[in-house]
Amino acid sequence: MKEVSPSRRSFLTRTSYLGAFYAAGGLLPLPALTEPLAGDSRIAPTPLADRGFASIRQIGRGLYATISDRSKGLETRSNGGFLVGRDAALMIEGFQTPTGAKFQMDTLRAVTQVPLRALDTHFHFDHTLGNTYYGANGVPVWAHARAVSRMVERYTTMQAEDEAAFLAPFEKRAREARSEDVREHAQSDIKGLKGMFEPVSEHVLGLPNHPIDPARMPLTVDLGSLEAVIETYPGHSATDLIVRVSDQNVIYAGDLLVMGQFPVNIDGTPTPWRDTLEKFAAFDKDTLFVPGHGQICGMEGVAVNRDVFDDIAGQAEKMYKAGVPVEEAAERYVVPEQFKNFLRFSWGFTIGRTIEQFYAEWQGKPGNPLSY
Numbered sequence: 001m002k003e004v005s006p007s008r009r010s011f012l013t014r015t016s017y018l019g020a021f022y023a024a025g026g027l028l029p030l031p032a033l034t035e036p037l038a039g040d041s042r043i044a045p046t047p048l049a050d051r052g053f054a055s056i057r058q059i060g061r062g063l064y065a066t067i068s069d070r071s072k073g074l075e076t077r078s079n080g081g082f083l084v085g086r087d088a089a090l091m092i093e094g095f096q097t098p099t100g101a102k103f104q105m106d107t108l109r110a111v112t113q114v115p116l117r118a119l120d121t122h123f124h125f126d127h128t129l130g131n132t133y134y135g136a137n138g139v140p141v142w143a144h145a146r147a148v149s150r151m152v153e154r155y156t157t158m159q160a161e162d163e164a165a166f167l168a169p170f171e172k173r174a175r176e177a178r179s180e181d182v183r184e185h186a187q188s189d190i191k192g193l194k195g196m197f198e199p200v201s202e203h204v205l206g207l208p209n210h211p212i213d214p215a216r217m218p219l220t221v222d223l224g225s226l227e228a229v230i231e232t233y234p235g236h237s238a239t240d241l242i243v244r245v246s247d248q249n250v251i252y253a254g255d256l257l258v259m260g261q262f263p264v265n266i267d268g269t270p271t272p273w274r275d276t277l278e279k280f281a282a283f284d285k286d287t288l289f290v291p292g293h294g295q296i297c298g299m300e301g302v303a304v305n306r307d308v309f310d311d312i313a314g315q316a317e318k319m320y321k322a323g324v325p326v327e328e329a330a331e332r333y334v335v336p337e338q339f340k341n342f343l344r345f346s347w348g349f350t351i352g353r354t355i356e357q358f359y360a361e362w363q364g365k366p367g368n369p370l371s372y
Contacts, residue, residue, distance in 0.1 A: 085223025121254025131206025235273030259294025
């Protein structure tokens with residue numbers, strides 16, 4: 001396994017509590033940015049707007065970040081933001097609810113009255129269920145060309161299901177668990193799936209209406225006095241987009257980058273994802289990232305995400321070479337001390353699935369399909 005440097009270790013120590021309120025069931029507030037960025041002149045010291053569940057602050061010339069605090073509500077749940085040029089503005093993310101999308105749009109409208117468009121960084125529910133608010137207000141929603149089909153495939157099917165029937169296989173696994181660890185992992189999967197099933201079942205899907213062909217990317221969007229470039233990278237969902245403002249070294253990364261939590265790999269591909277993070281690490285050293293979840297960060301955030309994947313890969317490879325079956329390996333991973341308090345959407349869809357996919361790669365097989 002990869003050794004974590006002292007500087008990374010001290011950073012992890014300072015930020016590890018970000019997931020602790022989920023692991024322990026408490027409710028701790030979430031700072032908007034990591035400690036290394038406290039003196040960054042691009043970042044406004046106080047928010048432009050704050051609703052508890054999310055705050056919005058300026059992070060550059062015409063650039064704003066919407067940072068969610070899930071300890072205070074799930075109206076937004078994910079991070080986002082908006083870019084304001086002379087002639088147009090671009091909102092990033094539809095969030096988990098129309099209430100979250102409304103908060104972002106209302107705040108933008110307090111800054112400018114220029115024409116708007118919105119962009120979903122990928123198809124997942126916590127970035128798209130609020131699209132209906134944009135649609136009701138005549139705002140076009142852009143997304144990767146595959147996002148609509150993935151939303152329909154995943155979420156219309158889910159909306160047609162009964163929650164008890166949907167969760168039954170996972171509850172059976174928890175009841176029949178052969179150890180307390182396996183039971184806890186299964187219960188975390190149930191909690192995570194309920195956290196997805198319930199908002200999806202409660203909302204109308206707002207499908208993006210401006211698909212972006214990946215062959216057209218990178219795509220430059222001229223907002224007037226501000227240019228943004230939309231790029232696509234593999235890793236989290238096969239529909240992942242980032243928004244880069246090169247002249248200010250700011251990137252809205254979606255869930256390709258997260259802070260204070262294990263990367264969610266429900267639809268991911270870990271080896272390409274690690275390659276994407278390696279590319280992020282080669283960006284300008286002063287690059288500012290708005291991650292899909294957690295605090296605004298710099299290159300230290302990329303380093304932490306790489307360390308998480310390196311540790312999972314390192315432990316999985318040792319078990320693979322020792323002949324440990326994949327089902328057992330997915331349960332036997334030991335969370336290192338520096339990641340103990342990181343949020344996990346669920347064990348199975350962060351750690352377990354990542355190990356399964358590494359095993360499949362090493363065996364020369366395609367990744368296992370999801371069981372729902």
